Amino acid sequence: MSPGRCSTSAAGADSGRSGLARQAADLYLTRMRSARRPLLAAAIGLAAGRLVAPAWAASAAPALAADATAAARLAERLSRLEEDGLDPRHYGIPASALAAGDPAAYRAGLHRAASLALNDLLLGRVPELRGRPDIRRDPAAIGAERWQAELAESADPAAVLDRAALLPPDAAVLKAELARARAVARRGWGTIPGDATIEPGSTDPVRVPALRARLAAEDPALAAAPDRGALYDPELEAAVRRWQAASGLEVDGRVGRISIGLLNRPATARVDQLRVALDARRAAAAEPAERRIEVNVPDYRLSVTEDGREILGMAVIVGRRDRQTPMLRVRMTAIQFNPPWGVPERNAREDILPRLRRDPQAVMERGFRIFQFANGERVEVDPRTVDWSQYNAQRFPFVIRQDAGDANALGRIKFIMPNGDDIFMHDTPDRHLFRRPDRAFSSGCIRLERPNDLLALLLDGTPGWDLARAQRAIDSRATSATPIRRQLPVLLSYRTVTVEDGRVRVRPDIYDLDTAYVRAMANPPRVQLAAVAGAR
Numbered sequence: 001m002s003p004g005r006c007s008t009s010a011a012g013a014d015s016g017r018s019g020l021a022r023q024a025a026d027l028y029l030t031r032m033r034s035a036r037r038p039l040l041a042a043a044i045g046l047a048a049g050r051l052v053a054p055a056w057a058a059s060a061a062p063a064l065a066a067d068a069t070a071a072a073r074l075a076e077r078l079s080r081l082e083e084d085g086l087d088p089r090h091y092g093i094p095a096s097a098l099a100a101g102d103p104a105a106y107r108a109g110l111h112r113a114a115s116l117a118l119n120d121l122l123l124g125r126v127p128e129l130r131g132r133p134d135i136r137r138d139p140a141a142i143g144a145e146r147w148q149a150e151l152a153e154s155a156d157p158a159a160v161l162d163r164a165a166l167l168p169p170d171a172a173v174l175k176a177e178l179a180r181a182r183a184v185a186r187r188g189w190g191t192i193p194g195d196a197t198i199e200p201g202s203t204d205p206v207r208v209p210a211l212r213a214r215l216a217a218e219d220p221a222l223a224a225a226p227d228r229g230a231l232y233d234p235e236l237e238a239a240v241r242r243w244q245a246a247s248g249l250e251v252d253g254r255v256g257r258i259s260i261g262l263l264n265r266p267a268t269a270r271v272d273q274l275r276v277a278l279d280a281r282r283a284a285a286a287e288p289a290e291r292r293i294e295v296n297v298p299d300y301r302l303s304v305t306e307d308g309r310e311i312l313g314m315a316v317i318v319g320r321r322d323r324q325t326p327m328l329r330v331r332m333t334a335i336q337f338n339p340p341w342g343v344p345e346r347n348a349r350e351d352i353l354p355r356l357r358r359d360p361q362a363v364m365e366r367g368f369r370i371f372q373f374a375n376g377e378r379v380e381v382d383p384r385t386v387d388w389s390q391y392n393a394q395r396f397p398f399v400i401r402q403d404a405g406d407a408n409a410l411g412r413i414k415f416i417m418p419n420g421d422d423i424f425m426h427d428t429p430d431r432h433l434f435r436r437p438d439r440a441f442s443s444g445c446i447r448l449e450r451p452n453d454l455l456a457l458l459l460d461g462t463p464g465w466d467l468a469r470a471q472r473a474i475d476s477r478a479t480s481a482t483p484i485r486r487q488l489p490v491l492l493s494y495r496t497v498t499v500e501d502g503r504v505r506v507r508p509d510i511y512d513l514d515t516a517y518v519r520a521m522a523n524p525p526r527v528q529l530a531a532v533a534g535a536r
Contacts, residue, residue: 064107064110064111064114064152064157065152065153065154065155066154066155066156066157067155068099070155070156070157070158071099071107071157072096073156073158074114074157074158074161075093075094075096075110076158077158077161077162078091078093078110078113078114078117078161079093081117082182083165083175083178083179084121084278085175085178085274085275085276085278085279086117086120086121086125086275086279086521087521087522090116090522091113091114091116091117092109092112092113092116093109093110093113094106094109094110094113111151111152114157114161115148115151117161118144118147118148118151118160118161118164119144119148120282121161121164121165121167121282122139122142122144122147122164122167122282122283123137123139123142123144124137124279124280124282124283124284125279125282125520125521126279126280126517126520126521126523129516129517129520131326131327132327132494132513133327133328133329134329134491134492134493134494135280135284136284136285137282137283137285138283138286141283141285141286142167142283147164167282168278168282168284169281169284169499170499171278171281173499173502173504174274174277174278174281174497174499174504175278177274177504178271178274178275178278180218181267181270181271181274182271184218184267184270185266185267185268185270185271187217187267188217188267189214189217189218189267190210190213190214191210191214191263191264192207192210192211192214192255192260192263192264193206193207193210194207194260195256195257195260197254197255197256197257198232198254198255198256198260199232199254200232200234200237200240200254201231202232203230203231203232204230204232205229205230208229208230208231208232208236209227209229209230211232211236211240211255211263212227212236212239214263215236215239215240215243215263216239219239219243221238221242222235222236222238222239225239237253240253240255240259241253243263244437246506247259247262247506247507247508248299248300248505248507248508249262249437249438250435250436250437258438262508269509272514272515273496273497273509273514274497274504274506275518275521276496276497276514276517276518276521277496277497279517279521280495280517287491288489289306289307290306290488290489291304291305291306291311291486291488292304292305292306292488292489292490292491293332293454293488293489293490293491294490294491294492294493295316295318295325295490295491295492295493296493296498297318297319297325297327297492297493297494297510298494298495298496298507298508298509298510298511299495299496299498299507300315300316300317300318300438300439300440301313301314301316302314302316302425302446302448302454304454304457304488312454312457314448314449314450314453314454315434315439315449316425316439316446316447316449317428317434317439317440317441317442317446317447318439318440318442318446319440319442319443319444319445320440320441320442320443321440321510321511323346323442323443323444324444324511325423325442325445325492326421326423326444326492327493327494328419328421328423328490328491328492329489329490329491329492330417330418330419330489330490331417331418331487331488331489331490332415332484332487332488332490333416333417333418333483333484333487334416334481334482334483334484335413335414335415335416335455335458335459335470335481335482335484336413336414336416336479336480336481337412337413337470337473337474337476337478337479337480338404338405338408338412338473338476338477338479338480339404339408339410339412339413339414339426339479340401340402340403340404340408340479341401341402341408341409341410342399342400342401343368343399343400343401343402344422344443345396346443347443348396348398348399348400349393349396350393352368353388353391353392353393353396356370356383356386356388357388357389360383360384360386360388361384363383364383364384366402366407367402367403367404367405367407367408368400368403369400369401369402369403370382370383370386370398370399370400371398371399371400371401372397372398372399373397373399378399381398404477404478404479405477406429407429408429409428409429410426410427410428411426411427411428411429411447411451412427412451412474413426413427413451413452413455414426414427415451415454415458416481417490423444423445423446423492424445424446425445425446425447425448425451425454426445426446426447426448426451427447427448427451428447428448430447434449440510446492452467455467455470458484458486458488459484460486461485461486462482462483462484462485462486463485465482494511494513496508496509496514
């Protein structure tokens with residue numbers, strides 16, 4: 001049976017609407033072919049293939065109520081969709097020359113392009129992404145059908161797009177920053193050679209001028225300052241410190257490997273991150289007003305909020321690039337004191353095995369115990385008796401466990417939030433790492449800067465428990481656990497762009513998730529417009 005003959009929907013109304021879509025699209029295809037617009041005609045054919053009738057295709061006559069002057073303003077506004085982070089080329093905007101040759105086809109095409117653009121401005125270009133439960137849309141809260149009706153009926157449809165573009169939180173601030181980023185990207189910037197640290201007060205005839213030129217491309221104050229040539233002078237140091245603060249790096253004026261890597265990113269990278277920030281905010285579902293925990297992974301920060309107000313915040317350490325912390329929506333259910341650590345297989349092979357080769361005694365002294373299965377039973381092995389050079393990452397028939405204690409990688413407290421990735425939050429003995437601005441060091445779990453503060457908050461309302469009892473449990477050195485009465489929702493999210501007090505902060509895209517989002521934005525637009533959302 002051909003695809004066109006098997007479109008019987010579970011709802012009778014859907015099949016009727018599907019037939020209307022094909023008839024309207026066929027009529028419009030004829031018009032577009034006569035107007036020699038094959039690309040746009042192909043897009044309309046795609047609409048018919050999806051069996052959903054857009055609002056503009058519901059009749060042969062164009063639906064736009066705007067006069068010719070307003071239609072021209074709409075066409076001009078569509079050409080500026082880049083300022084909203086969208087690509088005008090995705091919407092099949094008809095050429096202005098068509099307006100004279102076939103006004104009806106031109107207005108219908110203009111309405112189609114505007115409807116698609118409005119849909120993306122309201123609901124986001126990317127409806128969802130695999131592995132990103134932190135991205136959730138709530139189309140019902142937007143009332144997109146009403147917006148589509150207003151677009152068709154308005155005497156100034158361009159103004160409708162303007163208002164829709166400003167719906168997301170912080171949209172005006174982000175759009176202004178996007179415009180600045182695009183202006184910088186058009187000019188471009190050079191790169192800084194080498195990766196050795198450039199120290200304040202040093203002299204380098206090649207790298208210091210390159211650093212100055214790179215920062216001056218986006219720092220007007222430095223661009224206006226006197227050029228000291230090869231000298232890393234106080235004006236350049238101040239500019240470096242401003243850039244480090246804005247990038248979430250340690251503000252020390254020293255330009256090392258990490259700073260150089262970020263400075264050498266193409267200017268378009270910041271543009272893309274801002275585009276993602278705008279799109280991800282569109283129709284974003286509201287988070288619950290109840291007390292909840294959120295970790296913004298690329299910002300290395302945990303926040304506990306209640307009724308929209310932060311009641312606890314702290315630095316965190318997250319998974320490194322090759323062992324990424326996954327995005328999750330879970331609940332915190334229990335707390336474990338003095339936890340042992342069952343070393344994951346990958347960590348055992350890649351991290352512990354090299355240490356066993358170097359000094360098995362030192363591994364033992366840090367509380368690690370080695371087990372091997374023999375005749376179906378787990379048997380402990382003395383690591384000092386094993387020739388570890390015989391084993392490698394592909395051949396490692398051992399299980400490793402670290403006993404609870406001061407050296408344990410999980411510290412003294414583990415916060416349990418059941419999930420399929422075995423991700424949890426925990427204390428850590430490596431407190432010095434929290435002084436680092438870039439904190440992607442873990443194997444995926446989340447290390448907390450102030451675990452006792454989170455402990456106190458979670459024990460609130462748990463009968464029989466307070467900080468004093470928790471401290472006694474820790475001091476006992478015995479492993480124990482307690483469920484918590486108030487099981488808070490936990491969100492692990494990925495937002496490289498944040499707005500604080502009207503200022504935009506852009507963090508590095510440590511897992512390239514923004515890059516993946518940008519690729520998704522390049523996909524063809526959804527033809528299922530909000531005006532017929534009930535058919536979806």
